[in-house]
Amino acid sequence: MRIIPETLPGGSALAEDYIQGTGRARELYEYDVLHADAYGQRAKWLDETEHLRLDRKEVVACLRIYNEQFNSYEAVRASLDRLERPDALVVVGGQQSGLFTGPMLVIYKAATIIKAAREAEERLGRPVIPIFWIAGEDHDWDEVNHTYVLANDPRAVKIKLNKQPERRSSASAIKVDAAEWKQAMMDIEHSLPDSEHKADIMHMIEHGLTDSYGLSEAFAKLLGLLFGTYGLVLLDSADPSLRKLEASIFRRLVQYNDELEQAYRKAAARIVDYGYHLQADVHEGGANLFYIHEGERLLLFKQGGLFTDRRGLVALTKEELLKEIDIHPERFSNNVLTRPLMQDSLFPVLASVLGLGEITYWAITRDAFSVLEMQMPILLPRMSFTLVEPGVEKYMLKYELDFAQVRDGLEERKKQWLAAQDQLGMQGLFSEVKEAFARIYKPLIQQAGLIEKGLLPIGETNSKKIMGQIAYLETKVQEALLRQNETALRQWDRIEWSLFPLGQPQERVYTIFHFLNRHGFNLMDMIMDIPADFAGTHRVIYL
Template sequence: MNVVPEPLPGGPALARRVMDSYETVAHLYGGDFLTEENKRLRAAWLDQSENLRADRSELAEVLRAYNSRYNNHEKVRASLDLLEQPGTLVVAGGQQSGLFTGPLLVIYKAITAILAAKEASRELGRPVVPLFWIAGEDHDWDEVNHTYVLNRSGEVKKLKIELPDAGHSPVSYINVEEEHWQGPLEQLEELLQESEFKADMMELMRTASREGGMSGAFAKIMGSLFGKYGLVLLDSADPALRRLERPFFRSLIENNDRLEASYHQTAADIKEEGFQLQADVTAGSANLFYIHEGARLLLIKQDGLFTDRKDTISFSREELLDLLDRHPERFSNNVLTRPLMQDYLLPVLATVLGQGEISYWGITGRAFAQMGFRMPLIIPRMSFTIVEGTLHKHLEKYGLTFADVQGGLEEKKRRWLEAQDELELARRFEEAKVAFAAMYDPLIEQIGTVQVGLIKLGGSNKEKILDQISFLQHKVQDAMAKQNEAALRQWERIERSLMPLGKLQERVYNINYYLNRYGRSWLDGLMELPTDYSGTHRIIHM
């Protein structure tokens, strides 16, 4: 693998500022930039604040039970033994549980967490465990029920689990029957080319699908890919975890008004400094969900009560606290309280975030302090685009860069196709049309002296002749395009491979294409790449 940095324009402005000049926005986050010295300071604070978090032994038992089912690897068991010991820290990253792991960025986030934990352990001289937080409590089924694969013909194909009655239940609670898995599994096998790795990969996908749900399948695949690196998995919808979280949910409810005020104050600061908010901060939001009859309902505060927007449920603060004591599994975090809950459960040295996440975490800066915590260090997720050998040759052949592809290739492709017209037929056709008009217009004027009505007829006749010339010109252009059909397919392959659907490859394609092409050694190769936590995008030439 040859790695080349490729700075990308765009992205949320606040995230760019965090990565480029953190000191100018540090006041919004209340945390520190990722340096070895700040890692030591964060570690020291975590040692001093051990009593603020959930009991390590109880947490380790919950995670052992979960990982023994989905991620039963000796290195994971060793990580959990370490996590149970005082002084062990965590580098955490997380994502929703997408179909067949979803887009590549999920894989890159796990890799970033593993490598960052290993590096921090070496620098600090103490255990640092990597952990992946599966956001199984999220209820947007349409966000996780599909993924995209580059097929053997170089086309972008969507795979999707059709489940019309998913409702608003947390994804981890949605059962997916074997019949619903069958379609995308068959489609995946059909789309991918034959390879020495295909049978092993498809067996993993089929085994994972037997877990019955999206989150279980996701965990099974992630465990198979990363268990040997000691990556611990946590499902935020795990009922056993909810019982551990109960004291902090109580604190979130009891301090809800002050917590809401902190979000609003920081959101106002962010907007005043010219940045856009990446998460909604609405008046009266409790920033918590309640699961009622399987549906995950966002709680709001109205007339002294906790209710939802459709008044399906309504509780006083005391009633809500009583329900929490009896049914902690019914409670769930939203995007702004999840970072706080993560810090309550785990001794988080640093958290791995994408650019959108970096931006909305800024809203939680004061909230951490409000709850007696400090925001962990932020690690921008490593970001890659994979360029295969044949594709690299095509880029060189047409003189294209990744920036060209990112900007769109239509104009460059048109100019290239014009350059293949060695007979300059396009120019000569246009000249012929101009020359014809120059000869015909004076003639039309003259015949008008014979009879005025002939001018209109002559004009109509002229347009028909020009249309016929244009018709022939288009036929010639089609013939030239057919001559260059193979080359135009190469142009399409470049665009579909590197910027599918107009987005970065890592935001669209699933890992299975690359596992099928290169096997698991490809993943091992990624694990050996030099770390880069600057947020710089990198091109990997295979």
């Protein structure tokens, strides 16, 4: 196995500056991730502010119930025991629940959380617990109801749950029936090529999906199967038991809502003033909270002294909203700007593991932490990888391609290679024939037109027909060249579809089960053995 650092396009300038310590990005965050004593400073602040968070034992008791149901492993129980200690801290990160754990970036984020917790524990000499926050309250069903595997064609095969919710409900609230789970399992079994690992893979998937209420439960069980032995604690942000504990925090988010809105708007203006782009919208009058009404998740806004949604389905005064929180806390959930505040109200968060886009929008929340007498935690970028399988590497060597060339697009290089296979020079010959025909035939048409004007359009039509026939033969020759090189072109396609499917980085498209099917569960051990990197470096792993 070789590991080579590379770059990926489309990163966030703000996140990159924050990680590298360049520009004015660091002014937008609480801690300097490169500062030698950042962990010590954050730990000291957390020790002094335990009173700002929910009761530790109550939170752990809630997590015990959830993890015993979906993530029941001895290492997880040990993590929860350690979390009860008054000196324990946490590293947390999360993602929406996705079909078959969603894209591989989810796996890399979970691995980063575990590695970051281990490193922090060694540096501080005190317990640091890894926690994965399943964003089950999110309602973007079309974003999480599918995944992809790489077929032999090659192409990315989409596997999707056909269920279409009637309302914009949270992912955890959407029930997936047994027939839909069965179809999804049949689809991925059909799409995965036969291998010595396939039976074990399908057994794992069946365990995760069977009897699961919805995506979040299946996601939790599969994530537990992959990381439970490493002590990764899971929580579902839509867990009703957790919601009851969070009622007091939701009350604070409502009571200080105007101040929070001003803090978000002030931070957003500062980000733009520094020359960066906003990653999340900051709406005027936005409450940055969702209210679940008749099963539908509605984003609340402040208008005319009321908390209401865009369609006016609900309209509550602040006092009515606070009362509703006391009676039905399960009807409330956070958006991307209040979720960080909720997370730090639950746990002594030493560091939060985020994608580059998340690091960017977290900058909007710094002043909001201060409103609630809190501080933004240390932010760590998740690890980022591209896996290059031996067959793909062989093809890259064969066609003298490196990762950067694949990343920047293969189409033009593939055309150049194909043109070089035209050993008879047919493309050049056709160009010569068309040029010679036009040169000889054009004067003939002009002379014919002098004899009789009506012969000129006839001649031009005839010229177009002849040129069309030449083009037709040229196409047939080109198709013959393609057939002669069909195997090689499939190899070019294999490179592209493996590393940048659908024009995106591999980690954003394929499920990890595609690679586990090819390489076995040792692949997970390999990922966990890769040295941690918190500098946002993308690494290409040649398996």
